[in-house]
Amino acid sequence: METRELVHRIEQTFKEGVISASDEGLFPNVLIQAEALKPVISFCVHDSLMRFDFLECLSGMDTGEEMIVIYQLYSTAFSHRLNVKVSIGRHSAKVSSVTGFWRAAAAYELEAAEMFGITFEGHPAPRHLLLPDDWQGHPLRKDYVFPEEYHDIEHRRPPLRKEHARP
């Protein structure tokens, strides 16, 4: 199916859950509400016209106002792709885990969890993946404060370079 048709199919099936959809541009996607995630993903995986069996990428993103999790889906049967975005609050960032649909999600969710402080409810084995177990804060959040010390290792960042005045 064309991306346009895929986006419309999701829009028509989940009228309530869809916040916005863009079917053209460089990154066509469907933005959905956190509650609608599981039904939408289940539909994407099991629907006979979609069959998204491959999770290409799962990324977190902090826009400063909200947290977004981006699911990039691909179907090996039909060679079509769809990007699903889910919008979640910044303060109690919570979203259902999709590890039940693809095992690929397990490692991506661990990474997004520690980098953005998002809780993936139902993840089989939550733990730290890339960061040390005692790391404070979530580095990829926009309000992350760089630590000045870690286990007696001092680290002060130089102030950001002033913008060069260009002629």
Place this chain on the structure above:
Amino acid sequence: MNEPQTLTFNVGPHHSAAIGPFRIKVETDGEMVLAGEPDVGYLHRGIEKVAERMSWTGFMPYTDRVDYLSAIHCNLAYALAVESLAGIAVPPRASCIRVLAGELNRIGSHLLSLGHLAQQLGAGTALLYSLRDREKINNLFEMLCGARLTYSYVRIGGVAADVTEGFIEKTYEFLEYLLPKLKEYHDLLSNNRIFMGRLANVGIVTQAMAVDCGLTGPTLRAAGMKFDVRKNAAYCGYQKFDFNVPTGNGEVGSVGDAFDRYIVRMREIDQAVSIIKQALDALPEGAFSTPLPRLFKAPKGEAYAAVESPRGLFGVYVCSSGEKNPERVRFRTPSFPVLNLFPDILKNVPVSDVATIIGSLDIMVSEVDR
């Protein structure tokens, strides 16, 4: 008298099966491994965070470090994503040089991978051979852009510089040199009964497992699926090149075993040689780059681009708020999803196969951790 007990020990973090520090906690009962749990993060540099503080063009050298064995592909994926976001047209000569450099890089990476795999099995000769040949590729790259490993050669809008004088002739010479050497590798490894025996039926990754875990590249192709970004979503004019996508078919064992992964890589080298020849023969004239404004700002929006790196699908997602630095840069790296395989792939295998399995999966730790 003796209670049955298991022994847990570490493979790594410094272990030559994986390129980079990568620890696997292995639980064994005698000679059998019961479970293997990977621990990564030793090489985490926060490259995605660094991107938020860099200019669009200034971030390019960092992309080299995402996967320093295929730096061209990392450069390329980032450049393609930013170019599509900013609507920059790339001159045909630049695209062709990108293909050329990318395939050279692929040969280099595959050579190192097969050398490391053979070394895990005690065949140290093959590593020396492969390093010897890879050295010639490094020399070519030094000639092309001055760097031997972290090239930053692909830039937004094209490449950093045109091919240097004599590079094309030297590359032809290298291909002439490499073809008989490939036969040497086949004699030394592919047709070696001990090598076959060590790889056959070891570390089988079926197609269903590979797709479920998000694996791409030689691992997925060895499992029998003809998935290659260069064919499925061609970039840089790959549709104009004539090449095959080799897949595994269980020649000496079952489909998707370590031998299939090895042989798929060997055949990809053949294909890369053919692509390089075609690129050299048909290198278009013209500009090698589209000039960018001094203070380049990508317009507001988001874009994603994927390339086929030696290890699989390498994607870059970029999001811009119209400022001079990116809002978000995300790397989708092919080695990262390999972590999902772990509870299964190291279950009930002999200890001696652990290194074979890790080596045949070609895990590049710098791109797992970023």
